[in-house]
Amino acid sequence: MGNRGKAFRLSVAAFWLVSLAAPAAAETACRDDQISLRGDWGEARFTVEVADEPDERAQGLMHRESMARSAGMLFVYDSARPVRFWMKNTLIPLDMIFADETGTVRNIHRMAEPESEEMIFGGNEIQYILEINGGMADALKIGEGSELRHPAITAGAAAWPC
Template sequence: MGDEAETSRTASSDGPACRADTVWLRGPFGTARFKVAVADDAQARAQGLMNVESMPSSTGMLFVYEYPRPVSFWMKNTLIPLDMVFADAEGVVTSVHENAVPLDETSIPGEGMVQYVLEINGGLARQIGIGPGSVLRHPAITDGAWPCQ
């Protein structure tokens, strides 16, 4: 992958291949791909992207919860601005918080019942066109609106 988030205007009807280290997004913009680390347990979710000094724009972190729930994040010990993409049990984006401020301890809640959160570099969600209604695709999203085959 290059230095920019990879986007495409086309995808097969089945969609791109699912991999544990990759999240795909689909929306009016086409598709976008991010290489991700997965935080799927309490310890990994608590650590998140704290103390990361830089991150290529084609990468991020996917937070996976066992079931949909109200969630909120903060930026304590997080050194780079982030966009937080909140999604429901089907991987449908419910809200996006843009450009979370590094080191800020203000709570950033997702809207509705959230099961997945994708963190990417601040400003990318708007640049790409990721917003409510966009859909995530990843093997952890077992009942997805854009399921892995």
Template sequence: MRILPTIGASTAGALLFSGMAWAEDCAPDRADLRGDWGQARFTVELADDPLERARGLMHRESMAITHGMLFLYETPQQVSFWMKNTLIPLDMLFLSADGTVARIHQNAVPLDLSPIDGGADILAVLEVNGGVAARFGIAEGSVLRHPSLDQSIAVWPCAGPE
């Protein structure tokens, strides 16, 4: 197993995994991403009901570089976010039902009330620290693995061969 630090000393512990199959399977508090750029793992909090989705990451002054929040919806839908009461810049990865990153909004401005349109047919949104998507090379077409996705249609399912 080869583990490479991604962004240097300021992000000790942020890991980018390259060219390997992960022995561990999915867990509710973990979101794995992969693409042509490699693989990354984030420890996530889930926002899977209306109250949790409305609160999101509001009022937080910081978040570890390896952490994020995964917003989950019951069905694919049009989603829109804003940064009201959100104190840290965020990257928002808008995901289709199969776990594919359909759109990325980078560096959402703290406290901004402008709507951030995620598009139609979005089932999940992964919020991570602003700038992380660009630093890792995460792009549209990358895929997310998480047990809350429908494993029968997931591009990268939790179980089975890597």
């Protein structure tokens, strides 16, 4: 086979190593449009819209008739605070996952009722809220103590940094 054969085998081997390593690197990379969760139940990832401005947070997921199963909305505040949400003009049931400044889940409100004006208290020291389709938190067994991973979660404070 000579040098040409060895070069071919090396290039094929290099191709397979890069091909196998690329998906793993892509999976661990933090992206603004994705959030990862982990806990003793396993890991999950959602494609998210980020609501980090007052008008975006006020609008939230109102008036939407559906949302992809693997989608959600991440509400980001500048600092931890008491938070309350309602479902007025929200047409789909939601699970609301409330996390502190480290991205650690402190409270989950499951199956929030569409169009309800009842206030949902998330907690006193909450900085991040992930809204996903109602029933997903139970289906995935997401619980308190789980950790969120997203670029908006300050790296120095994050329980699971990017």
